[in-house]
Amino acid sequence: MSATLDRGAAARAQSTPPQTTPRSGARRRRLAAAGLPLLSVLVFLGAWQLAASSGLWSEVFVPRPATVWAAAVDASTTHDGVRGYQGYLLLEHLYMTLRRVAAGVLIGVAGGLVLGLAMGSVGWLRRILEPWLTFLRALPPLAYLFLLVIWLGIDEAPKIALLALAALPPTAVATTTAVLGAPVGLTEAARAVGANRYQVVRDVVLPAALPEALTGIRLAVGIAYSSVVAAELFNGIPGVGGLVKDASxxxxxxxxxxxxxxxxLSGLTIDALLRVVERRAVPWRGTH
Incomplete structure (x- = not known):
């Protein structure tokens, strides 16, 4: 009898699928999150190598990945008495570009936040400034780069001004929309208990507007970063945009x-850092 029970228990144990623990499920998700991007990179490199080896295009137009890697190593080191590219290492080019982007984005985002908060709170100001913001947002950076060069010269000022002008409109528009979307019930409740205008903005409007404003900041950083090559067309070395223009x-x-x-790659890194800041600044986003 006991032998029969033992055989039945063993059969049930074999037929029962193993239970997935939360820890193993999280491990699989982490592996998938890391493995899929890596797989896409490998597929891209394989397709690139096949295209370069096919002979359909000249090496000038489609160089092999190994050739690009060798150029990256040369640009990052001192070789045959030559230091990097045009006398600067790749990291030094990247540092100058990031410094310009940081200065321009800081000015543009700060101005956009103040402008968006004012436009969202004051109706007549919004009606006056909104067409100008739309006009500026529609302009490509090259459209006003040459004007900035005429006004400010070819040093750092026009580069930073261009990046600031690229970052300001998306920040201002997102902040204005976020302020206008603040819950009316909470605003009225705060006023009912005696809160003044400043307290309503600080304690109700700003927390409600923060998620969308952070999204606008991410967009502003991306737009400014995509404009960096245009910003460094003139006197852009050291700088990655200047490096690209000179090599072309x-x-x-x-x-x-x-x-x-x-x-x-540096843009991906910056965006990942901004997403971390966004998750920590507004942890309640997406939870309701």
Missing amino acids: NYNNTPVVLVGIFAIG
């Missing part, structure tokens, strides 16, 4: 691709 003058495609990858 000599059909140096590997160095152009090195600059493009440097801009793209």
Whole structure:
């Protein structure tokens, strides 16, 4: 009898699927989150290598990945008495670009937040300034770069001004929309208990507007970063945009691709950091 029971228990144990623990499920999700992007990179590199090896295009137009890697190493080191590219290492080019972006974004985002808060709170001000913001947002950076160069010269001022003008409209528009979307019930309740205008803005409007304003800041940083090559067209070395422009003058495609990858990878890193800040600043977003 006991032997029969033991055999039945063993059969049930074999037929019962193993239970997935929360820890193993989280591990699988982490592996998938890391593995899928890595797989896409490998597929991209494989397709690139096949395209470069097919002979359909000249090496000038489609260099091999190994050639681009060698150009990245040369731009990052001192070789044959040559230091990096045009006398600056790749990290130094990237540092100057990031410094310009940081200065321009700081000015543009600060101005956009103040402007958006004012436009969202004061109706007549919004009606006056909204067409000008739309006009500025519709302009491509190159449209006013040359005017900035005429006004400010070819040093750092026009580059930072261009990036600030690129970052200001999306921040202002997102902040205005967020302020206008603040819950009316909470605003009226705060006024009913005696809160003044400043307290309503500080304790009700700003917390309600913060999620959408942070999204606008992310968009502003992305738009400013995508304008960095235009900002560094004049006197852009050291700078990744200047590196790309100078290399393109000599059909140096590997160095152009090195600059493009440097801009793209650093942009991904900055956006990931902004998402971390967004999750910590507004942890309640997406929970209701």
